[in-house]
Amino acid sequence: DTEVTQTPKHLVMGMTNKKSLKCEQHMGHRAMYWYKQKAKKPPELMFVYSYEKLSINESVPSRFSPECPNSSLLNLHLHALQPEDSALYLCASSLFDPGRSDTQYFGPGTRLTVL
Amino acid sequence: AQSVAQPEDQVNVAEGNPLTVKCTYSVSGNPYLFWYVQYPNRGLQFLLKYITGDNLVKGSYGFEAEFNKSQTSFHLKKPSALVSDSALYFCAGGSSNTGKLIFGQGTTLQVKP
Numbered sequence: 001d002t003e004v005t006q007t008p009k010h011l012v013m014g015m016t017n018k019k020s021l022k023c024e025q026h027m028g029h030r031a032m033y034w035y036k037q038k039a040k041k042p043p044e045l046m047f048v049y050s051y052e053k054l055s056i057n058e059s060v061p062s063r064f065s066p067e068c069p070n071s072s073l074l075n076l077h078l079h080a081l082q083p084e085d086s087a088l089y090l091c092a093s094s095l096f097d098p099g100r101s102d103t104q105y106f107g108p109g110t111r112l113t114v115l
Numbered sequence: 116a117q118s119v120a121q122p123e124d125q126v127n128v129a130e131g132n133p134l135t136v137k138c139t140y141s142v143s144g145n146p147y148l149f150w151y152v153q154y155p156n157r158g159l160q161f162l163l164k165y166i167t168g169d170n171l172v173k174g175s176y177g178f179e180a181e182f183n184k185s186q187t188s189f190h191l192k193k194p195s196a197l198v199s200d201s202a203l204y205f206c207a208g209g210s211s212n213t214g215k216l217i218f219g220q221g222t223t224l225q226v227k228p
Contacts, residue, residue: 004158006158040203040221040223041220041221042205042218042219042220042221043159043205043218045215045216048215056214056215088156090158090159092159098209098214098215098216099211099213099214100211101147101164101166101209103149103161103164104149104161104216105161106151106158106159106160106161107158108157108158109156109157109158111156
């Protein structure tokens with residue numbers, strides 16, 4: 001089974017709200033990723049967790065706060081977002097860290113709209 | 116700079132005809148290369164990858180890709196296109212030197228009946 005699940009599927013929030021995105025995998029993968037994707041563009045890497053530790057932060061604004069409570073779960077906490085943050089947020093996982101050739105498996109994404 | 120390029124924004128092909136979606140790469144070290152497909156409002160689905168070995172890689176749904184080191188290319192192919200193959204295709208690459216996956220800009224494949 002190569003399934004990565006993400007909740008919620010859709011999220012609408014105001015600029016003053018606080019919300020969280022959730023990602024889960026049960027494949028025993030030790031690397032998990034957050035990507036942001038605008039329409040018809042490639043995914044942009046935001047964060048990478050390797051063995052539950054943050055290993056890559058692609059200079060993402062602090063209004064995005066990742067958390068990896070355990071090896072199967074990845075959260076993205078959102079606060080004081082801007083309308084330009086509206087996008088599809090994708091979670092992915094791979095067996096090991098991104099310096100290797102392991103396949104990244106993607107979840108279906110959360111469609112975020114910031115009003 | 117390391118990069119992956121997809122020179123065509125869109126590829127149009129008639130159903131039943133062969134299709135090719137092009138990808139070239141510039142990655143230091145030994146590259147590993149992937150193809151993903153994305154349907155509207157969905158995540159990326161893995162199709163196939165090249166790590167080492169046989170230059171012709173076979174993947175899901177009848178797709179295959181050929182790794183060409185001299186031309187630094189990894190084109191995606193299918194002998195007979197289906198209307199349901201219409202989607203956005205991403206080539207991605209990396210190496211132990213890159214530390215992350217580098218995506219091409221994507222190619223929209225339109226298969227017409």
